[in-house]
Amino acid sequence: MTKGELAQAYFLEGYNCSQSVFLAFHEELGLDLSTAAKLSSSFGGGMGRMREVCGAVSAMFMVAGLKYGYDDPKDYEAKKEHYARIRALAEEFKKKNSSIVCKELLGITKPNGDAPPEKRTEEYYKKRPCPHLVKDAADIVEEFLL
16 A cells, blocks of 8 residues: 555545645654644644645645754754755645645635534545545655655
């Protein structure tokens, strides 16, 4: 099973986009499932349903940070390299999906972040590109970083 397929499976279990991608890599990152799910839970719905940066994209960046990020604030070369890596991941996702912004990916013109998360029904999955988006994000991470 590819990381993309695994991310899709997590999404279809009910995890949000960010969790789905991040959970696909939790073992490689040395995190247990619960910790990884909690850590990535805030980024679903484009960050708490604000429909900003797609949660799947945020998870790509979190995986990259844990795998290759820097921790010395004075290491400007590491920072430069890491930010370039993040931009490359974003560009690859944009090539496949035209945007990294949740509301644009979903075709939402007036996001209602106050609305409760929708129940995961067959109808929900028919109208959402999210299973495809989490697969793309996890495949990109697997290809570029691992």
